[in-house]
Amino acid sequence: QVQLVESGGGLVQAGGSLRLSCAASGLTFSTYAMGWFRQDLEKEREFVSGIRWTGGSTYYADSVKGRFTISRDNAKNTVYLQMNSLKPEDTAVYFCAADPYGRGWSRRLSDYDYWGQGTQVTVSS
Numbered sequence: 001q002v003q004l005v006e007s008g009g010g011l012v013q014a015g016g017s018l019r020l021s022c023a024a025s026g027l028t029f030s031t032y033a034m035g036w037f038r039q040d041l042e043k044e045r046e047f048v049s050g051i052r053w054t055g056g057s058t059y060y061a062d063s064v065k066g067r068f069t070i071s072r073d074n075a076k077n078t079v080y081l082q083m084n085s086l087k088p089e090d091t092a093v094y095f096c097a098a099d100p101y102g103r104g105w106s107r108r109l110s111d112y113d114y115w116g117q118g119t120q121v122t123v124s125s
Helices: none
Strands: 003-007 010-013 017-026 033-039 044-052 058-060 068-073 078-083 092-099 117-125
Touching: 003 092, 017 033, 017 092, 017 117, 033 068, 033 078, 033 117, 044 068, 044 078, 078 092
Parallel strands: 010 117
Antiparallel strands: 003 017, 017 078, 033 044, 033 092, 044 058, 068 078, 092 117
């Protein structure tokens, strides 16, 4: 049974930082690309960042480029999202997802086979 479990969300002031983690089990983690998505109230779920299975290629939405950094540790079956210079508009539930085809750059939800339950990030102004 595949499980993706996010952690690290919380409440932070604008300009602050958070580090999200997503621990994977039940799959051969090193063969999957991983993505982070977010969804705020009444909005569609949107791509935030992705990383290929080797970790050598990373991808970002324009809205987070230069502020967020994705990384992975295949030995720990974990993908991270370091979020700096947070803004109120970053407030959302953040989800990690696994892409079996190793793309990392895909913004299409249907390209990801497995999803976590999400972790809430709230940025106050």
